[in-house]
Amino acid sequence: MIEFKDVSVKYASGVGALNKINLTINDGDFAFVVGSSGAGKSTMIKLVLKEIEATSGTVIVNGFNLKKLKRRKIPTLRRTIGVVFQDFRLIPTMTVYENVAFVLRVIDAPKKYIKSRVPYVIGLVGLSHKMKSYPNELSGGEQQRVALARALVNDPSLIIADEPTGNVDPALSYEIVGLLKGINECGTTILMVTHEHDIVRHFGGRIINLNAGNIVFDEVIGGVNEAEQH
Ligand code: ADP
Numbered sequence: 001m002i003e004f005k006d007v008s009v010k011y012a013s014g015v016g017a018l019n020k021i022n023l024t025i026n027d028g029d030f031a032f033v034v035g036s037s038g039a040g041k042s043t044m045i046k047l048v049l050k051e052i053e054a055t056s057g058t059v060i061v062n063g064f065n066l067k068k069l070k071r072r073k074i075p076t077l078r079r080t081i082g083v084v085f086q087d088f089r090l091i092p093t094m095t096v097y098e099n100v101a102f103v104l105r106v107i108d109a110p111k112k113y114i115k116s117r118v119p120y121v122i123g124l125v126g127l128s129h130k131m132k133s134y135p136n137e138l139s140g141g142e143q144q145r146v147a148l149a150r151a152l153v154n155d156p157s158l159i160i161a162d163e164p165t166g167n168v169d170p171a172l173s174y175e176i177v178g179l180l181k182g183i184n185e186c187g188t189t190i191l192m193v194t195h196e197h198d199i200v201r202h203f204g205g206r207i208i209n210l211n212a213g214n215i216v217f218d219e220v221i222g223g224v225n226e227a228e229q230h
Contacts (some may be wrong), residue, residue, distance in 0.1 A: 001027050002048060002158070002191070007057035009043050009213075017043040019213040020057065025191060027157065030184040032200050033193045035210035041193045044210070045160055048191075049081065050074050062157055079107065082151030082159045086166035088143045090135040090150075096122060097131045100150045107154070121149040125179060141172030148179060152188075159183065161192040165199060177203055 002025040009018040018040045025031050033041050046052045047059050050066050059066040062080040069077060090099050101118045109117075122131055125145040135143055144164055151159055161180060165173035177192070177199055184190045194200060200207055204223025209216050 001025065001060070001062060001189070003058070003060040004044075004047075005058040005060075007047065007054045007059055009040075009047065009052065010055045017213055018047075018054075021213075021215060023208065023215065023218070025189060027189055028184070028187055029206060030181065030190045031192070031206040031208055032203075033191060033208045033210065034195070034197070034200060038212075039210040040213045041210055042162070043213075045162055045191075045193065048160060049083070050077060079154060080157050082154065082156040084144070084147050084151050084159065084161040084164045086163035088135070088140075088147045088167070090143055090146055092135050095132050095134055096127060096138070096146050096149075099135070099146055100153050103150055103153050117153060121153045122146075124152065124183075125149045139172070140168045141175060144168050144172075144176050145179065148176070148183075152183065156188065158189045158191065161190065163193055163195065165194065165196060170198075173199060174202065 002023070004021045004023040007018055007021045008016065010016050033044065035041055043052070047054055047066070048061050050069060054067070061077060064077045091102065094102065097118055100122060101114050104114045104117065119128065119131065122128055125148050127142060127145055127149065130138060130142060135146070138146065144167070159180070164180070165176050168176055173196065180190050180192060181203065202224050204221050206218070206220050208218045
């Protein structure tokens with residue numbers, strides 16, 4: 001769950017990136033965040049991950065009040081969140097399996113668990129046949145699916161997807177968002193930042209529109225079904 005209460009962020013330069021934002025994203029929600037460049041979308045994500053602090057207001061993420069959260073507890077917060085980036089951020093010298101397993105190795109998960117969990121999540125994103133491939137042997141869409149498996153492997157309650165379809169072929173973009181929707185249906189909260197209006201229109205759901213640091217629209221819209229689309 002994410003809760004913003006009167007949250008403002010003013011950068012040292014004097015730029016007001018968010019202005020008294022109020023927002024609740026409940027457990028199990030799927031929300032798109034849209035808005036033009038400079039609207040405050042990245043600032044919102046950085047706040048949720050506690051990469052930056054709010055200048056004023058309260059941010060609560062998965063039960064943690066971020067203002068009160070001690071620096072040494074930040075990894076505990078981040079373990080409840082999986083993040084997918086536009087540029088995938090896979091490790092080029094590691095296979096698909098290793099890229100995903102790495103997340104669990106870092107937190108000292110038991111070997112036996114890693115051996116069963118990693119192939120399971122790679123299977124969820126449909127890449128069982130590419131387990132031994134390296135990132136440069138995969139398409140953009142496949143690389144993003146690996147990134148999704150990596151975000152999922154630790155069973156986070158929240159996934160933040162920051163322009164996950166930005167470097168993926170348009171047709172495959174729908175697959176990636178479809179996968180996120182499936183993950184959401186299993187109970188994971190998803191916050192997806194996107195520029196792509198077609199995707200938002202196609203899938204529908206909750207749309208949060210930021211403009212110059214303000215929420216100008218926060219509503220649920222219906223999606224377009226396949227038959228109408230094609
Ligand atoms: P978006 O992700 O929607 O493009 P951002 O959250 O990156 O928007 O930026 C919101 C506003 O804050 C913009 O005016 C941007 O120039 C400004 N900004 C972002 N990061 C910084 C920073 N580190 N220092 C100063 N200003 C920043």
